[in-house]
Amino acid sequence: xxxxxxxxxxxxxxxxxxxxxxxxxxxxxxxxxxxxxxxxxxxxxxxxxxxxxxxxxxxxxxxxxxxxxxxxxxxxxxxxxxxxxxxxxxxxxxxxxxxxxxxxxxxxxxxxxxxxxxxxxxxxxxxxxxxxxxxxxxxxxxxxxxxxxxxxxxxxxxxxxxxxxxxxxxxxxxxxxxxxxxxxxxxxxxxxxxxxxxxxxxxxxxxxxxxxxxxxxxxxxxxxxxxxxxxxxxxxxxxxxxxxxxxxxxxxxxxxxxxxxxxxxxxxxxxxxxxxxxxxxxxxxxxxxxxxxxxxxxxxxxxxxxxxxxxxxxxxxxxxxxxxxxxxxxxxxxxxxxxxxxxxxxxxxxxxxxxxxxxxxxxxxxxxxxxxxxxxxxxxxxxxxxxxxxxxxxxxxxxxxxxxxxxxxxxxxxxxxxxxx
Numbered sequence: 001x002x003x004x005x006x007x008x009x010x011x012x013x014x015x016x017x018x019x020x021x022x023x024x025x026x027x028x029x030x031x032x033x034x035x036x037x038x039x040x041x042x043x044x045x046x047x048x049x050x051x052x053x054x055x056x057x058x059x060x061x062x063x064x065x066x067x068x069x070x071x072x073x074x075x076x077x078x079x080x081x082x083x084x085x086x087x088x089x090x091x092x093x094x095x096x097x098x099x100x101x102x103x104x105x106x107x108x109x110x111x112x113x114x115x116x117x118x119x120x121x122x123x124x125x126x127x128x129x130x131x132x133x134x135x136x137x138x139x140x141x142x143x144x145x146x147x148x149x150x151x152x153x154x155x156x157x158x159x160x161x162x163x164x165x166x167x168x169x170x171x172x173x174x175x176x177x178x179x180x181x182x183x184x185x186x187x188x189x190x191x192x193x194x195x196x197x198x199x200x201x202x203x204x205x206x207x208x209x210x211x212x213x214x215x216x217x218x219x220x221x222x223x224x225x226x227x228x229x230x231x232x233x234x235x236x237x238x239x240x241x242x243x244x245x246x247x248x249x250x251x252x253x254x255x256x257x258x259x260x261x262x263x264x265x266x267x268x269x270x271x272x273x274x275x276x277x278x279x280x281x282x283x284x285x286x287x288x289x290x291x292x293x294x295x296x297x298x299x300x301x302x303x304x305x306x307x308x309x310x311x312x313x314x315x316x317x318x319x320x321x322x323x324x325x326x327x328x329x330x331x332x333x334x335x336x337x338x339x340x341x342x343x344x345x346x347x348x349x350x351x352x353x354x355x356x357x358x359x360x361x362x363x364x365x366x367x368x369x370x371x372x373x374x375x376x377x378x379x380x381x382x383x384x385x386x387x388x389x390x391x392x393x394x395x396x397x398x399x400x401x402x403x404x405x406x407x408x409x410x411x412x413x414x415x416x417x418x419x420x421x
Contacts, residue, residue: 002152006032006120008324009140009156011127011169013039015310016296017162018110019317022060024160025118027325032154033119034143036126039111043103044188044276047230048201048222049310050389051094056314057110058095065109069101070225073199075385078259079206082375086382091391100201100222100230106310127169131155137290137333141169158324158336159292162317165278167298174286175294180420181283182304182358187247188232189273190224191255191264198223205371207233209253214364216245219254221262228270229262231255234307238362247275280304280358281351288339293320301347304354305388316343350390353411355419
């Protein structure tokens, strides 16, 4: 059996894995990415990049590549026969625009960027089990090359687990999802539309079927800029009967009731719709071992407010890479033990507020009335957009930040058991 040796082994070549590899390679770590699929490949996603994600991609010097894709200026919310258009807020760090990029294109772009930075990319290869797992870490991963059927030992000082929401490798290390935390379900498809270059992504907050009956969840329509739009619907596990929900039925009904101006044929998606589940709010743990860290979806780093995961994948990957580099330089693996606390410092309270919000919107009657009130006020909806996209200002706080801080201060005092009940 052949062997390969690296400083850092990254399991998974999606957003979190590619970002981890990019920053680690830039820091001088000999880095390998193991990816079971062959790129480009499709992923279930809305394809929308918010200002937080665009900022991280810019930090990875991908501005020029992003400019080839559809740029949009903000969000159009529709509910209760009303429509509100909201531009992304001005922010000292994040841009006031986003992009829509299909994941097959985006993930290829970012992983190729990691390779340019010095990482090695092994696609069509699957990390099937840890090597020599013990209390002092693991030596690497046993990897199956699907093209040849050969098993290869990849040995490394450090391992970043970035194999997505299901994270088989993470589970093999003892990590599991806290089932008291919310989980997201989503399904999406593509349709041809003449409005593929709209300056707004659209969110339907009051989804109904053809008979006018309310349906759980929220819908999205994201113009892709290539003659198509990404149409999807998502819901949270806090909805009382979510286990009985047929997401394919939800998707079909949503497509059939899309506003006429999109001019789609709801019976002819370009390809069969695909769906998946997403662990949220940092629900997976433990996130750190002696020489390994979980990043991105594998760590449950998805925002319950809006189902956003790409920006948090890039951010957690960058943080993990900095700790791997520091641990390598100091020859001290205890550096990695800071990772869970750093995540909690950055996202803990925000995700706690979001988890409470997820409980509220699990009640169809309550969320219907909240959206009815919200759609009467542009100011209130713009505040909600800023909060739900996590775009509050750290310094130079205005009324929006003060209002959110007041809510967060109250939530901070709520016992975890009450949030999880």
